[in-house]
Amino acid sequence: MGFREALDSGKFLITAEIGPVKGTEIDGLLEDAELIKGKVDAINVTDLQSSVMRLGSMAVCHLLKDLGIDPILQLTCRDRNRLALQSDLLSAWVLGIRNVLALTGDHPTLGDHPQAMPVFDLDSVSLLKVIGRLNEGFDMAGNQLKGAPDFFPGAVVNPGANTETALEMQIIKMEKKIEAGARFFQTQGIFDLDLFERFMKRIEGFKTTVLGGIILLKSAGMARFMNKNVAGVFVPEPLIKEMETTKDKVKTSIEMAARLIKGLKNLCQGVHIMAIGWEKRIPMVLEEAGL
Amino acid sequence: MIVAEIKPFGEIKDMLKDYNKVLIVGCGTCVTVCLSGGERQVELLASALRMARKIEGNEITVGERTILRQCDPEFIDQIKDEAAQYDAILSMACGAGVQGIAERFGSITVLPAMNTRFIGVSDGQGTWVEVCAACGDCILYKTGGICPVARCAKSLINGPCGGSQGGLCEVSKDNPCVWQQIYARLVKLNLLHFLKEISPPKTRPVHPRRLVREDLRLKKEQTKGV
Numbered sequence A: 001m002g003f004r005e006a007l008d009s010g011k012f013l014i015t016a017e018i019g020p021v022k023g024t025e026i027d028g029l030l031e032d033a034e035l036i037k038g039k040v041d042a043i044n045v046t047d048l049q050s051s052v053m054r055l056g057s058m059a060v061c062h063l064l065k066d067l068g069i070d071p072i073l074q075l076t077c078r079d080r081n082r083l084a085l086q087s088d089l090l091s092a093w094v095l096g097i098r099n100v101l102a103l104t105g106d107h108p109t110l111g112d113h114p115q116a117m118p119v120f121d122l123d124s125v126s127l128l129k130v131i132g133r134l135n136e137g138f139d140m141a142g143n144q145l146k147g148a149p150d151f152f153p154g155a156v157v158n159p160g161a162n163t164e165t166a167l168e169m170q171i172i173k174m175e176k177k178i179e180a181g182a183r184f185f186q187t188q189g190i191f192d193l194d195l196f197e198r199f200m201k202r203i204e205g206f207k208t209t210v211l212g213g214i215i216l217l218k219s220a221g222m223a224r225f226m227n228k229n230v231a232g233v234f235v236p237e238p239l240i241k242e243m244e245t246t247k248d249k250v251k252t253s254i255e256m257a258a259r260l261i262k263g264l265k266n267l268c269q270g271v272h273i274m275a276i277g278w279e280k281r282i283p284m285v286l287e288e289a290g291l
Numbered sequence B: 001m002i003v004a005e006i007k008p009f010g011e012i013k014d015m016l017k018d019y020n021k022v023l024i025v026g027c028g029t030c031v032t033v034c035l036s037g038g039e040r041q042v043e044l045l046a047s048a049l050r051m052a053r054k055i056e057g058n059e060i061t062v063g064e065r066t067i068l069r070q071c072d073p074e075f076i077d078q079i080k081d082e083a084a085q086y087d088a089i090l091s092m093a094c095g096a097g098v099q100g101i102a103e104r105f106g107s108i109t110v111l112p113a114m115n116t117r118f119i120g121v122s123d124g125q126g127t128w129v130e131v132c133a134a135c136g137d138c139i140l141y142k143t144g145g146i147c148p149v150a151r152c153a154k155s156l157i158n159g160p161c162g163g164s165q166g167g168l169c170e171v172s173k174d175n176p177c178v179w180q181q182i183y184a185r186l187v188k189l190n191l192l193h194f195l196k197e198i199s200p201p202k203t204r205p206v207h208p209r210r211l212v213r214e215d216l217r218l219k220k221e222q223t224k225g226v
Helices: A004-008 A027-036 A058-066 A082-094 A124-135 A164-179 A193-202 A220-229 A237-245 A249-265 A280-290 B010-017 B038-057 B073-083 B095-104 B178-189
Strands: A013-018 A042-045 A071-076 A100-101 A153-155 A182-189 A210-213 A270-274 B002-006 B019-027 B060-069 B087-090 B108-114 B113-123 B126-134
Touching: A004 A013, A004 A153, A013 A027, A013 A210, A013 A280, A027 A058, A027 A280, A058 A082, A058 A270, A071 A082, A082 A124, A082 B113, A100 B038, A100 B073, A124 A153, A124 A164, A153 A164, A182 A270, A193 A249, A210 A249, A237 A249, A249 A270, A249 A280, A270 B038, B010 B038, B019 B038, B019 B073, B038 B060, B060 B073, B073 B095, B087 B095, B095 B108, B095 B113
Parallel strands: A013 A042, A013 A270, A042 A071, A071 A100, A100 A153, A153 A182, A182 A210, A210 A270, B019 B060, B019 B087, B087 B108
Antiparallel strands: B002 B113, B113 B126
16 A cells, blocks of 8 residues: 555554665665565655755655655755756656655755755745646646656645744645645654644644654754754753663653654644654654554 | 945955056945945055055055946946056946946956945944845735845745744844744734735746836837847
8 A cells, every 4th residue: 555545544644754875875775664664654765855965865765666665755946946846756757756745945055065056946835836737737837748647745844833923834834735735744853742732723624634743862962952953843851851861762762752653643644753863763663652 | 225345355456466557446326335335445445455565566556436336337437538547447336337337448457346245235234134136026015025035045935944943044043034024024014815825936037137118218229129
């Protein structure tokens, strides 16, 4: 069952995320994918995450497909103009990629090639519209395609935006993304279930599918770093303390993630696990969470 | 106004190393207002150059002139005769001014003393900020008079990315997230519905841009091709 079918079936969805390496060494990445295969409904492959030059998402998605995993192609507007975005989408389709996550993308200045030209010819909303148009058999210019894709498009939302104004705008943009064709949403990492519950109440009428983000916390230091530097991520102090005082960080991290997943089961339609290097531990997290 | 800043002195000195008689030309409009290329800055740069070259034992003759606008042939012509007496002109205008003079006086070398930065406004003493990207398709009526094309690092037109923290831009903590400002202004103006509408992607300008106003052209030019 592919991701789209799993979503339509109404089951509690599980997706994970892997980030390609800088270089051509892919054995480790494929090993990780094999380990979580069968335990998740799809695997996202990031598109030069944090604007760091790496192996591309499309190639890795294709390799996952070959392993029998349904990939979600993350596609950002950072590096490609509308010609390249549309062409890459067609290329992805012929390589067997069926799901696309449309993102704005981090700014190049945050990555390892800060001198790069930021493209942003389209934004996440207009990219979603373009995906819908390609699905209908037309490009952005209105030209007819010889053979059309049938992508399942998704988007992201940041429920932890830390000012009321920022949250309000996230919700307005989420509505625009739904209008533009987004069929599912994956969120930034959630550590505060009460806050997330309030967010879900706010979007109750949207009738979309939300996969709550789970980040595997590796240490108290990582939590503090994210609180300071990662927009929309806030790890509450008790969780930081828990990581600080534990004798077995891995065990605590897995328990914490499982606890959050159990909480999310009552709030949204699935989870999206961002293991950030701990992909091998995803099966343990899912087992602990009873999934 | 067009905001420009003077180039590092070493770069200017290096540009002038093969010239012994240079006319520094200031511009009385934008760069005077942003205190970078007006009469006063011409005077300071001229003194610094004379002194530096004297120390090197390679004296230079430096003339000083400031005209009202270097982007306007009418004002450039005011210094035509004077300019002919120099080996080179060092323009303290924006890039349009430098090229305006170069175009008008084809046989004299014209050098830029400035780096042209952006179209902007003052943001407190000694600070200027970009506010217009000259995109050619103004959407300020939809954004509460605050331009996301110029003031959002990603020029997003459908609302913010997910990267702002505490109301600040992910790219530079010196910059507020312009979408937060737009949101606040639209709420105040009761125009939030504009933010809820999907804005189509902009048509990207093709350089060099050209503006033709038929109503202002002379009759005989109207029949000519561009």
